[in-house]
Amino acid sequence: xxxxxxxxxxxxxxxxxxxxxxxxxxxxxxxxxxxxxxxxxxxxxxxxxxxxxxxxxxxxxxxxxxxxxxxxxxxxxxxxxxxxxxxxxxx
Numbered sequence: 634x635x636x637x638x639x640x641x642x643x644x645x646x647x648x649x650x651x652x653x654x655x656x657x658x659x660x661x662x663x664x665x666x667x668x669x670x671x672x673x674x675x676x677x678x679x680x681x682x683x684x685x686x687x688x689x690x691x692x693x694x695x696x697x698x699x700x701x702x703x704x705x706x707x708x709x710x711x712x713x714x715x716x717x718x719x720x721x722x723x724x
Contacts, residue, residue: 657694662720664692666710681711 667677674688675708681702690696698706 652697653694656697659717660692660694660696660718662717663706666712668691668715670710672710677706677709681705 667674672680674692675685678685678688682705683702687696691698691702703717704714706718710716
């Protein structure tokens, strides 16, 4: 299967900065929810069959996780997927 992108894979700086802020807030929310359940990054990584470094990058906003990974994280934390996005997003 060939995937063809009809848009550039780079973003203007203003949009990129907005995405980075959003990813940092998403990561902070995931960290908060994980810590509320007294789980380490390693614990969560094992639960979702990922490595600890991936969880670390995600929580620091350095990784744009797939929808599938976010669903696995929500299931591991036994929360609705939407709970991962319950943070203030100032635009």
